Amino acid sequence: MGDPRLRRRLRAGALIGVLTALLGFAIAVQVHANSSPDNLANLRDEDLIGILDNQNARADRLRQQIADLQRTLRQLTTSGDRSAAARRQASQQAAALAVLLGTVPARGPGVIVSITDPRTRLSGEDLLDVVEELRGAGAEAIQFGGVRVSTDTAFTGAAGSVRVGGTPVSPPYRVLAIGGAKTMDTALNIPGGVGATVRAAGGELRVAERSALTISAVRTLPAPRYAHPSGS
Amino acid sequence: MIPALALLAGLVIGLVLRPTVPSWLEPYLPIAVVAALDAVFGGIRARLDGVFDAKVFVVSFVSNVVVAALIVFLGDKLGVGGQLSTAVVVVLGIRIFGNAAAIRRKLFRA
Numbered sequence: 001m002g003d004p005r006l007r008r009r010l011r012a013g014a015l016i017g018v019l020t021a022l023l024g025f026a027i028a029v030q031v032h033a034n035s036s037p038d039n040l041a042n043l044r045d046e047d048l049i050g051i052l053d054n055q056n057a058r059a060d061r062l063r064q065q066i067a068d069l070q071r072t073l074r075q076l077t078t079s080g081d082r083s084a085a086a087r088r089q090a091s092q093q094a095a096a097l098a099v100l101l102g103t104v105p106a107r108g109p110g111v112i113v114s115i116t117d118p119r120t121r122l123s124g125e126d127l128l129d130v131v132e133e134l135r136g137a138g139a140e141a142i143q144f145g146g147v148r149v150s151t152d153t154a155f156t157g158a159a160g161s162v163r164v165g166g167t168p169v170s171p172p173y174r175v176l177a178i179g180g181a182k183t184m185d186t187a188l189n190i191p192g193g194v195g196a197t198v199r200a201a202g203g204e205l206r207v208a209e210r211s212a213l214t215i216s217a218v219r220t221l222p223a224p225r226y227a228h229p230s231g232s
Numbered sequence: 233m234i235p236a237l238a239l240l241a242g243l244v245i246g247l248v249l250r251p252t253v254p255s256w257l258e259p260y261l262p263i264a265v266v267a268a269l270d271a272v273f274g275g276i277r278a279r280l281d282g283v284f285d286a287k288v289f290v291v292s293f294v295s296n297v298v299v300a301a302l303i304v305f306l307g308d309k310l311g312v313g314g315q316l317s318t319a320v321v322v323v324l325g326i327r328i329f330g331n332a333a334a335i336r337r338k339l340f341r342a
Contacts, residue, residue, distance in 0.1 A: 012286030013234050016275075019293050020235040021242035023268040028246025030261050033253045 099141055102148035102219045106141040110178035110213040111185060114206045117159075117171035121201040124155035124162045130175060130194045130205075131155070137187035139179035141215050145169040148217040165219075171203070181209040235272075259308060260301040263320055267300035268293060270324045273331035280338040300324070 040048065098104040113130065115122070131149055134142055142149040144164050153165040162169055177184055185207045189195045198205040253261055271293040278284040300320050307316030 009286070012290065015290050016286060017234045017238035019238075019268075019290065020272065021238040021245075023265065023272065024239040024242025024244075025246040026242075026261060026265050026268070028243045029251055029253055030265055032246070032250055033258075033261075 100150075101221060102141065102150040102217075103221055105214065105216045105218060106178055107212065107214040108140075108178040109181050109211050110139070110141075110176065110209075111181050111188075112208045112210060112213070113173075113175040113177065113188065114208070115171065115173040115175070115198055115203060117173070117198070117201060117203040119202045120160040120171060122162075122171070122173075122198065122203065123159045124157045124164075126194070126197055126201070127162060127164070127173065128155035129197065130188070133187050133194050134175070134177045134179070134184055137179065137184040139177040139184060141178045143176040143215045143217045145174060146217055148215070148219045150219060152222075176213060176215050178213055178215060181211075185209060235275075239272075259313065259317070260304055263300045263304050263317055264297045266321055266324045266328075267296040270327050270331070271296045273328050273335070277331045277334045277338075280335060 040051070095104075099106045113134075115127075115130065127144070131142060131144065144153075145167070147153065147164045147167050147169070149164070155162065155164055157163045157168075187193070188205065188207055195205045271289065274292060275284060275289045278289070303320050304313060304317050307313040310316075
């Protein structure tokens with residue numbers, strides 16, 4: 001260590017070592033930086049233009065896809081709206097049909113008809129006339145006694161043993177009808193009509209108009225045995 | 233012997249640490265590496281010729297790196313960085329080839 005020449009040689013060797021180590025380090029770093037796959041900075045202009053073209057084409061394709069998917073979405077949305085509207089219409093129709101067929105209770109303005117028959121001379125046919133008159137005057141739902149009157153309700157039997165749709169009824173009869181109250185009142189009391197028939201039999205027919213009336217009797221719908229929808 | 237080991241050690245450190253090059257150094261590092269390689273080849277040739285001098289090697293190494301980086305820096309400022317980089321690499325490459333040829337002649341006598 002005391003020899004100045006040796007010290008100088010050692011210092012020079014250390015310096016050279018440091019420099020070469022730096023060189024090795026720099027080479028490794030540079031090679032590593034250059035081999036990174038996403039390093040666009042080292043690419044030539046032509047390569048960059050090619051990559052740019054590819055990216056543009058890809059962006060165009062993706063934009064096209066977006067437009068297609070948006071169109072599909074619009075179609076599906078509108079068809080969904082259409083089917084929802086159809087469902088709404090169908091359910092309204094079903095509700096109207098249920099009222100007409102008597103499968104659900106109904107409420108609305110109408111009349112309460114009371115018929116007395118002290119001498120029991122009114123036959124099923126006479127009582128059917130009352131219902132027919134109400135129907136003709138636009139009654140939409142009718143309850144005779146405790147029976148909901150519908151398309152296939154039959155009035156059978158002679159005076160004193162009248163059956164409505166199979167259920168025996170006895171006077172005094174009470175008929176509820178929902179519809180135009182004034183019209184039905186007029187129709188029942190028309191000269192020579194059912195009112196006159198009842199009075200001729202010794203009874204009395206009274207009509208009371210109501211602005212709100214509830215028909216609670218319902219009937220179950222028999223499944224059709226012979227007739228089936230023809231599937232137009 | 234020491235320089236070869238140091239070079240290897242530097243390579244290993246660089247491979248293990250995997251540092252990212254700071255962006256301001258990015259244009260200069262490749263040129264600096266080529267310039268340093270030129271100095272190293274010159275040193276090897278001088279050693280084989282028996283005229284190696286540590287001081288000369290250190291000065292040539294540092295000045296080579298600094299001048300090469302300066303040229304590239306100047307070229308960047310003048311807007312001809314790419315071309316000047318190419319020029320520096322070509323010149324240094326020719327010198328490296330010349331030194332390598334001299335080393336080859338010394339080693340293999342051919």
